[in-house]
Amino acid sequence: NAGVMQNPRHLVRRRGQEARLRCSPMKGHSHVYWYRQLPEEGLKFMVYLQKENIIDESGMPKERFSAEFPKEGPSILRIQQVVRGDSAAYFCASSPSSNTEAFFGQGTRLTVV
């Protein structure tokens, strides 16, 4: 059973472009969580999704950021019109239900130039 797969591992975008980060949860996992890690900081919760539903988006910035987890395919974190401050590592975790352990992916490191 492959772990949580995130791609790309590294992403470079120019200011104003869009960034799309993908997260394929572990097989059988229908709950996905996105976290952001700014340089030299801990991870900060962004959003919790279940298939086709956003459960908790209290950590998402109000503008430019969106997330989805469609019925088929990976979860996508989309950042529109990226700015330098969006440069960070974005981690995804998945779990089979809301009360079982979540496993983290390797992260996507976004650099905005």
Place this chain on the structure above:
Amino acid sequence: AQSVTQLDSHVSVSEGTPVLLRCNYSSSYSPSLFWYVQHPNKGLQLLLKYTSAATLVKGINGFEAEFKKSETSFHLTKPSAHMSDAAEYFCVVSEGRTNAGKSTFGDGTTLTVKP
């Protein structure tokens, strides 16, 4: 509401000496607590977890942590540091029995191991 404070941003030890990484938490519920390790440019690896069972929790690579409710602490220890232990360590609190859902991470402690 929940929060976690890692009391030291940097800890430096000599190889073969004990490691102590301190973590205090607050939670409105009976929390679950976790320690993760992150090596440079790598993902997160779960070291150990406390989910209301035994208060002394043993994890991988010789690490252990003790849940002390009266002190709201969950300090991470290891009797003898190894060079490969040099990494970033995160204490995590979650309202619930697992880390699924909205977990709160500490800001991390960087462990340096000197030869």
